[in-house]
Structures are given as structure tokens and as C-alpha cells.
Amino acid sequence: MTMKSEYSPTDAASRWPLMLLIISGASWLVLAGVFALISSIQLHTPSFMALCPVFTYGRGVAIAETAFVYGWLANAGLALALWVLMRLSGEPLRAQNWALGGWTFWNLGVLGAIIGLGLGDLTGFELLELPGYIQLILFFSYAAIAIPGLLAWSGRLRRVSFASHWYAAAALFLFPWLLSIVHVMLFSAPVRGVLQPIVAGWYAQSVWTLVLAPLALSIAYFVVPKVTGKVLPSYEFASLGFWCLILVGGLTGGRHLVGGPVPAWIASVAVVSCALLFFHTFVVLLNLRGAFTAPGVAVKFIAFGVAAYVLGAVFDTVTSFHVVAVQTQFTYFDEAQKQLALYGAATTILFGGIYFAVPRITGKAWLSPLLVRGHLMLSLLGIMLLVISLCAAGATQSHDLLDAKVPFATITAHTRDSLVGVTAAELILLLGNICFLANFYGTACEILKISSPATFSPSSAMETPAS
Amino acid sequence: MKNNVIFFLGLASALAISWAGIVLGSNAQLGSLAPFYDDSEGAAFPARMAGAAAQGQLVYRDMGCASCHTQQVRRPGFGVDKERGWGDRQSVARDYIYQPAPQLGLSRVGPDLANLADRKPSALDASDLLHLLYAGAPGMPTYRFLFETRTLGVGAQPSEKALKLVGALEPKAGTEVVPTPEAESLVAYLLSLKNPYTYPEAVPFTPPAGEGEKEGAK
Amino acid sequence: MSELPNDPRVDQAKASDEGLLDAHESALGKQHAPDGAKYRLLPIAILFTLSGLILFAGTYLNRYAGHYSARIFNENAKPSSGAPAAVKIDPVALGKTQFNAVCITCHQSTGLGIAGIYPPLAGSEWVNGPSARLIRIVLYGLKGQITVEGHAYGAAAMPVFGQVAGSAYNWNDEKVAAVLTYVRQEWGNKSGPVTADEVAAVHKAIGDRKEMSEAELEAVK
Numbered sequence: 001m002t003m004k005s006e007y008s009p010t011d012a013a014s015r016w017p018l019m020l021l022i023i024s025g026a027s028w029l030v031l032a033g034v035f036a037l038i039s040s041i042q043l044h045t046p047s048f049m050a051l052c053p054v055f056t057y058g059r060g061v062a063i064a065e066t067a068f069v070y071g072w073l074a075n076a077g078l079a080l081a082l083w084v085l086m087r088l089s090g091e092p093l094r095a096q097n098w099a100l101g102g103w104t105f106w107n108l109g110v111l112g113a114i115i116g117l118g119l120g121d122l123t124g125f126e127l128l129e130l131p132g133y134i135q136l137i138l139f140f141s142y143a144a145i146a147i148p149g150l151l152a153w154s155g156r157l158r159r160v161s162f163a164s165h166w167y168a169a170a171a172l173f174l175f176p177w178l179l180s181i182v183h184v185m186l187f188s189a190p191v192r193g194v195l196q197p198i199v200a201g202w203y204a205q206s207v208w209t210l211v212l213a214p215l216a217l218s219i220a221y222f223v224v225p226k227v228t229g230k231v232l233p234s235y236e237f238a239s240l241g242f243w244c245l246i247l248v249g250g251l252t253g254g255r256h257l258v259g260g261p262v263p264a265w266i267a268s269v270a271v272v273s274c275a276l277l278f279f280h281t282f283v284v285l286l287n288l289r290g291a292f293t294a295p296g297v298a299v300k301f302i303a304f305g306v307a308a309y310v311l312g313a314v315f316d317t318v319t320s321f322h323v324v325a326v327q328t329q330f331t332y333f334d335e336a337q338k339q340l341a342l343y344g345a346a347t348t349i350l351f352g353g354i355y356f357a358v359p360r361i362t363g364k365a366w367l368s369p370l371l372v373r374g375h376l377m378l379s380l381l382g383i384m385l386l387v388i389s390l391c392a393a394g395a396t397q398s399h400d401l402l403d404a405k406v407p408f409a410t411i412t413a414h415t416r417d418s419l420v421g422v423t424a425a426e427l428i429l430l431l432g433n434i435c436f437l438a439n440f441y442g443t444a445c446e447i448l449k450i451s452s453p454a455t456f457s458p459s460s461a462m463e464t465p466a467s
Numbered sequence: 468m469k470n471n472v473i474f475f476l477g478l479a480s481a482l483a484i485s486w487a488g489i490v491l492g493s494n495a496q497l498g499s500l501a502p503f504y505d506d507s508e509g510a511a512f513p514a515r516m517a518g519a520a521a522q523g524q525l526v527y528r529d530m531g532c533a534s535c536h537t538q539q540v541r542r543p544g545f546g547v548d549k550e551r552g553w554g555d556r557q558s559v560a561r562d563y564i565y566q567p568a569p570q571l572g573l574s575r576v577g578p579d580l581a582n583l584a585d586r587k588p589s590a591l592d593a594s595d596l597l598h599l600l601y602a603g604a605p606g607m608p609t610y611r612f613l614f615e616t617r618t619l620g621v622g623a624q625p626s627e628k629a630l631k632l633v634g635a636l637e638p639k640a641g642t643e644v645v646p647t648p649e650a651e652s653l654v655a656y657l658l659s660l661k662n663p664y665t666y667p668e669a670v671p672f673t674p675p676a677g678e679g680e681k682e683g684a685k
Numbered sequence: 686m687s688e689l690p691n692d693p694r695v696d697q698a699k700a701s702d703e704g705l706l707d708a709h710e711s712a713l714g715k716q717h718a719p720d721g722a723k724y725r726l727l728p729i730a731i732l733f734t735l736s737g738l739i740l741f742a743g744t745y746l747n748r749y750a751g752h753y754s755a756r757i758f759n760e761n762a763k764p765s766s767g768a769p770a771a772v773k774i775d776p777v778a779l780g781k782t783q784f785n786a787v788c789i790t791c792h793q794s795t796g797l798g799i800a801g802i803y804p805p806l807a808g809s810e811w812v813n814g815p816s817a818r819l820i821r822i823v824l825y826g827l828k829g830q831i832t833v834e835g836h837a838y839g840a841a842a843m844p845v846f847g848q849v850a851g852s853a854y855n856w857n858d859e860k861v862a863a864v865l866t867y868v869r870q871e872w873g874n875k876s877g878p879v880t881a882d883e884v885a886a887v888h889k890a891i892g893d894r895k896e897m898s899e900a901e902l903e904a905v906k
Contacts, residue, residue, distance in 0.1 A: 046608040050608040051611055058533070061531065088706065090702070121529065122528055122529050124568060160709075162706055181490070192564055193566060199490055225705055225709070226698040229700045231709060232712075246477075246478060247484065261559050262560060263493070263497075263754065263758060264759060264760040267760065275738060276742055282731070297693045299696070330575035334573060359696070366695070367694075368694075369692065373693055376693075402547055409605035459699060459700050459701040460700065460704060461708070462699075462701075542758070542759055668756040668757070
């Protein structure tokens with residue numbers, strides 16, 4: 001087994017598309033944070049910025065969500081998926097021009113979507129607040145960014161494949177299909193009536209289970225064994241867990257239609273699919289449990305993300321049953337679950353991946369240890385406060401909604417304190433993300449200088465467990 | 468998983484299964500759902516949406532109203548939607564067949580609006596709704612950008628559409644506040660929100676004796 | 686080659702990429718039982734979890750999927766016991782709809798009619814009298830003078846409502862029965878319902894004809 005430096009010419013040669021994807025992702029994250037902060041203030045103080053149509057609550061949340069999912073999660077997730085596939089292939093990224101072109105048009109598309117949303121071109125579909133005219137641009141640019149990744153998968157030097165491969169390849173391959181299906185069924189030839197929410201629900205669940213979660217898991221499955229130096233403890237079941245997610249993920253499409261105006265089977269299939277997904281979650285937890293004891297900032301982020309992923313899955317399954325859904329449906333509990341998944345799990349795992357990857361991509365250490373630690377603290381604190389405040393608001397709201405005598409003005413008054421907590425959490429997260437963006441920007445500028453190279457201890461062949 | 472072809476075929480077929488099952492399956496069941504013709508009433512339900520109401524639904528969507536209001540009544544016994552006066556029966560798929568962009572919504576920061584125009588004993592009328600949009604409510608923002616403040620010419624009569632505002636909201640002398648066409652179509656839409664007819668599939672199910680509404684799972 | 690200090694600026698890795706790939710490839714199928722144990726507990730536990738979840742899923746869907754029917758919106762319902770195929774029509778509700786759509790213009794929502802022109806229905810001896818007469822009035826209409834509660838009415842004619850030649854309304858027997866049932870229990874009237882079968886019997890016995898007169902009606906018992 002040859003000793004190979006952690007920073008190699010393959011990284012240097014693949015640097016630019018990855019850095020551009022990450023920096024645009026981090027910028028969208030800050031923008032999303034600003035809009036999320038404004039929207040959260042409006043929840044307890046509705047008059048805040050209410051005179052400007054761009055910042056009206058409904059548009060603000062749509063902009064925040066779009067910037068977060070399509071700006072931040074997609075850009076950062078794609079960067080890390082390409083990086084992992086590149087590292088595992090052992091060769092520099094091929095077809096980088098496709099990635100650069102895709103990056104340009106993807107971000108122009110997201111910008112166009114956000115301008116469109118500000119002007120009122122909302123779609124009203126969860127996780128799909130993309131004006132129809134933007135979707136084709138996103139379809140082609142995602143496919144263009146995916147090409148180098150798929151080439152790295154198919155052209156890998158060794159025939160062996162690893163869990164990170166599967167998750168990354170699945171996310172790269174499936175998103176264009178998903179987007180093209182919903183574009184046809186909701187925009188070019190819209191289906192009738194409640195079929196629209198059904199198709200949109202299927203997309204929202206699929207984009208989480210088949211694209212965003214796999215992007216995050218791909219980097220987690222890579223970083224954790226790299227840092228611990230140990231074989232994943234239940235690796236023989238990793239492929240079963242993967243196929244469980246891929247097969248069952250899309251079937252959770254009716255998750256938010258429990259008790260709604262759709263035939264009962266759609267919701268019931270979603271309920272059992274959520275429960276079946278628990279098998280996947282269990283396998284992920286078993287395999288990545290090494291993250292909870294390993295050292296380093298990257299793994300701390302990932303450990304938190306894995307914990308949130310498991311917690312979010314349990315939360316989702318429990319609240320999908322009709323007896324619980326009757327209480328939690330349409331309340332801030334739904335929002336808490338969504339934040340636990342998108343922020344608590346996906347975002348923190350991507351943060352961990354970026355902290356791990358950037359010194360290897362650039363050959364430079366992160367500029368400021370203070371900002372790294374600050375970002376870690378603020379993120380973890382912010383996410384916990386966010387989810388707990390939303391759950392507290394949800395508990396109050398759910399209790400009051402189920403009492404027909406309580407008017408909405410009273411519910412607003414009762415949830416006010418918890419919603420102020422949500423605002424505080426959004427503010428903390430925004431500060432943390434500004435630290436992250438500043439630190440990343442500074443580190444990227446270091447590439448142009450000779451100073452402060454990252455020092456890596458040599459990594460070696462992985463120890464196999466004593467048998 | 469060393470074989471690329473089999474791997475990608477697996478991915479594609481997994482997506483195809485959920486697409487066929489959830490999307491195409493429900494499409495096959497509900498895609499050609501027809502209005503229900505009641506012989507004794509001599510009319511078909513639901514009624515088609517008026518043009519102004521259909522336009523108003525798009526204004527509703529573009530303002531993101533669905534981020535705080537649902538438009539789906541849950542069945543009696545499942546939540547307290549009936550007790551809150553939101554509707555006597557569960558919303559069913561047929562209620563939405565004529566809507567260009569159904570707004571089911573996922574959050575109840577505000578009340579459900581599926582039967583807003585059919586509230587008992589007294590429903591809100593157009594001027595109530597316009598006032599609500601202009602002045603806001605506890606927990607609800609104002610939508611003043613849907614209104615226009617106009618200067619009245621000397622001796623001109625105020626418009627019939629002008630809002631009757633009193634107190635702090637009263638416009639300056641010589642000016643009046645009138646709704647824009649968007650506000651008017653939004654209100655036309657809100658006033659069209661009612662599902663008075665009970666379809667056969669919407670008749671509440673009463674469990675046979677000895678079988679409670681209980682969940683099989685813990 | 687010594688251990689580097691724990692620097693938050695660079696996360697160190699213990700394994701190389703090749704090492705990671707090789708170790709996991711060779712680990713597949715070779716994760717052995719710990720010394721002294723005959724088998725590993727975890728794989729069995731994992732497979733039991735999966736089978737348990739699949740069993741649960743099947744049971745749940747069998748019970749709560751509404752047999753995948755497009756018409757079942759309550760997961761507790763079953764096709765046999767659940768949503769009925771046809772609505773059971775409440776004659777009073779249907780009759781009220783009919784009355785409010787048509788009859789109300791003459792007989793008024795109070796059921797009192799208009800003095801001198803349209804006779805009242807509330808407390809009327811005709812409405813609360815034999816149903817056979819009442820059925821004939823609505824089915825075939827009424828022309829000429831009629832005395833109700835001691836007052837004579839004759840300025841207006843009662844139109845033909847039944848499915849009779851020349852009828853402007855063509856109400857089927859069910860609707861006629863429903864509207865009669867409604868007026869016989871409204872405004873303080875307390876007479877029994879009129880069934881569609883009764884109406885159908887009269888309709889069949891008489892067939893097509895012109896409007897009734899008071900004298901003809903009084904002959905009916």
C-alpha cells in the first residue's frame with residue numbers, strides 16, 4: 001500500500017468548479033438566512049416590512065426556502081458529491097467545463113427564481129417554489145454539473161464501489177428525472193384538482209429522500225471512516241440501507257396529505273413508507289456511529305447531523321400516524337420536522353463535509369480557527385434553539401387549535417414567546433453562516449498566496465477490525 | 468454493486484415504481500373525475516369557478532396565502548374543523564376539480580378557508596374582506612400594496628369602491644383608498660369558497676358497532 | 686510523522702482513499718463473529734427489524750388503505766361498510782330545496798300565501814287533509830275557485846308540476862312526494878309524510894289529464 005498525501009495534484013486540478021459551487025452555496029445560505037429571519041419576525045410581528053410586496057410573509061418564506069434548497073443545499077451538495085467521486089476515482093475531475101457551465105446557469109437560474117418569487121411568481125408547492133420558466137434552466141444545468149460526477153464514477157481506476165459512490169450517483173442521476181416529471185405534470189400540462197398537491201407532495205418527499213439526503217449521506221459515509229480510520233461497523237448492510245431509501249423514499253409522497261382530500265390509500269402508503277424508511281435510518285446510524293466519538297470539527301458537525309437525521313426520521317414517522325397527525329398536522333411541528341431534516345441533518349453534514357474537504361481542495365488550512373469554532377457553536381446552538389422553539393410553538397398551537405372555542409387572536413398571543421425564540425435562533429444561525437462565508441472567502445483567497453499550507457499527517461491503509 | 472448498468476437500472480426502476488404507484492396511480496383514479504350530477508337538484512356539483520374567482524386564486528397563490536391558511540376541511544371526529552365552523556363534511560377530491568391551482572396549504576397559522584363564504588351564521592362580505600386585507604388582524608399582516616390611495620379632484624365624488632376607513636386608518640382629507648384589480652379578484656375568489664354539496668364519497672363514515680376509530684399501530 | 690495537534694483549521698484523516706476502498710471491499714461478507722460467539726447478533730437483529738417493519742407495513746395497508754379505492758377518504762372505512770354508493774335522500778331537505786326554488790314565489794316562505802290571491806299552506810285543511818287530494822293538486826294543477834280556511838281563492842291557477850303532458854316543471858314522483866312531505870311538516874303542520882309510491886300509484890291510475898277542479902278533488906276521499 002502506497003502512502004499518498006491527502007493533498008494531491010488531483011485535488012489541485014479539480015479545484016475551481018468545487019470552490020465556485022461552495023462559495024455560491026454559502027452566499028445563498030446567507031441570503032436565505034436573511035429572508036428566514038425577516039419571515040420569522042413577521043410571524044410574531046406581522047406589521048414588520050409588510051408594506052413591501054417582496055417581503056410579504058408568503059413570498060419571504062418562498063424565497064428563503066428556494067435560496068436554501070436550490071441555492072445552498074444543491075450547490076454545496078453537488079460540490080461535495082463531485083469531490084467525493086473525484087477522490088474515489090483517483091483521477092482529476094473530467095469534463096470540468098460542463099461543471100463550470102452548469103454552475104453558471106444553475107446560479108443564474110436560482111437568481112432568476114428568487115427575483116421571480118419576489119415579483120410574485122409563486123407556485124405554491126412545498127420545496128418547489130421555482131417559477132416554471134426557471135425549471136428548464138435548472139434541469140439542464142444540474143445535468144451538466146452531474147456529468148463530471150458520473151464520468152468520475154464510470155471511469156474510476158478500481159472497479160470497487162463504496163457507499164459514498166451509490167448515494168452521490170443516485171442524487172446526480174435522479175434529480176433531473178424528478179424535475180422533468182413535475183415540470184410536465186404541474187407546469188406544461190398541469191394535472192387537475194388534488195392531483196397537483198399529490199404530484200407536488202411526491203416531488204417534495206422525493207427531492208428530500210432521493211437527492212438532498214443522499215448528497216449529505218454520500219459525504220458522511222466518506223468522512224467518518226476517513227477520520228476514524230476504521231471500517232464502517234455494519235458495512236455489509238449499507239447497500240441494503242441504500243436500496244431501502246431509494247425504493248421507499250418516493251412512496252412517502254402522501255406524507256403531508258394525511259386526513260386530506262385525497263383517497264385514504266395515498267396517506268396510508270406514505271405512513272408505512274415512513275416506517276419502512278426507519279430501516280434505512282437504523283443502518284445509517286449503525287454505520288456512522290463512529291462519528292460520535294471521533295475528534296475534529298468536521299466530524300462534530302457530521303455527528304450532529306447524523307443524530308438529527310435519525311431524530312428527524314423518528315419524528316416524521318411518529319407524526320405521520322393518524323392519531324398523532326390530527327394533533328401535529330398544520331402546526332409548527334411540521335416546520336420543526338422540516339428544519340430538523342433540511343437544517344439539522346443535511347446542512348450540518350454538508351458543513352462537516354466542507355470543513356473536511358476545503359483544506360484538501362485548496363491545500364490551505366482554514367483561515368481562522370476562531371471563525372471555525374464560532375460557526376460550530378453558533379450552528380449547533382441555533383439549530384437546537386430553532387427546533388425546540390418550533391416544537392414549543394407547535395405544542396401550544398396544536399393544543400389551542402383542537403379547542404374550537406379558542407380564537408386565532410388568542411393562539412397568536414400564546415405562541416408569541418416561542419416564535420420570538422425562533423427569531424433568536426434564525427439570528428444566531430445567520431451570524432454563524434456569516435462567519436462561515438467570511439472564513440471560506442478568506443481561505444479561498446489564500447490559494448493565491450504561498451503562505452499557510454495545510455499540514456496533513458500521512459494517512460495509510462485502513463485497519464481492518466481484528467477478526 | 469460493480470455493474471454500472473444494473474446500478475442505474477435499479478435507480479431508474481425505483482423512481483419509476485414510486486412514480487407509477489403514487490403519481491400515475493392517483494392520476495388513473497382521479498384524473499377524469501367528473502362533476503357529480505344530482506338529479507333531484509337538477510344541477511352538477513361543484514360549480515365552475517367564475518373568471519374573476521379563478522384569477523383571484525392566482526393572486527392568492529402569488530401572495531403566498533397558503534403558507535398560513537389551509538383549504539382542506541378534515542372529517543368530523545378528526546380534529547375540530549366542524550366545531551370551528553369550517554365545514555360540516557370532509558373536503559374530497561371532487562371539490563377541487565375546477566380549480567386551476569388548488570391551494571390545500573400545509574399550515575394553519577390562520578383559519579381554514581375552504582368554506583370561507585359559507586360561514587354560519589354570518590359570512591364575511593366583500594367590504595369585510597377588503598377591510599381585513601387593508602387593516603390586517605392579530606397575527607395577519609396588512610396587504611396595503613393591494614390598494615391605491617387616490618387624490619380626489621375638487622368637487623369629485625368619492626368612488627363607490629372606496630374603503631370606509633375610520634379612526635387611525637382614515638385617509639387624509641381629499642384622498643380615498645380604493646382596491647386594485649388584484650384585491651378585487653382576490654376577494655371574488657374568497658367569496659367563491661364554499662362547498663355546499665355533500666357528495667356520496669364525502670358522507671361521513673360511521674364505524675360499525677364495536678369498532679372504534681382506533682389506530683392499529685403504536 | 687508525529688501526531689499533529691488538534692487544529693480546527695485542518696481535519697486530519699487516518700485512512701487514505703485507496704485504503705478506505707480496499708478495506709470496505711474486503712470487509713464485505715467477512716465481518717466475523719467476535720471470539721467465543723457462534724454467530725453475530727447484529728445481522729440477525731437487523732434482519733428481524735426489516736421483517737418486522739415489512740410485516741407491519743402489510744398489516745397496516747391491509748387495514749387502513751381503504752382497499753385502494755378512489756372513493757374512500759377515511760382510512761377506517763371499508764368498501765363494504767364505508768361510503769355508500771348512493772346518497773340516501775332526505776325527503777324533507779329535498780322538498781325544502783324544491784319549495785324554495787319554485788313554490789315560494791306564490792305561497793311565500795311563511796307558508797301563508799297572499800291574501801285573496803294565493804292560498805295559505807300553513808294550517809290549511811287541504812294540506813293536512815287526505816294525501817290523495819294533495820297529490821292530485823301538485824301532479825295535475827288546479828283551476829277555478831277553491832275555499833281554504835273559509836276564504837275563497839280563484840284569481841290564480843296552480844300550475845301542473847308532475848310528469849304530465851303540458852307540464853312546465855316535469856317533477857318526478859319522488860320530487861312531488863318530497864315537496865308534499867315538506868309542506869306537511871312545516872309551519873306547524875303535523876301531518877304524515879307522502880311517499881313516492883303513493884304519488885306513483887295516483888299518477889299511474891289517472892295518467893295524463895288537465896287541471897283538477899275543487900269539485901273533482903272533493904270527490905276524492
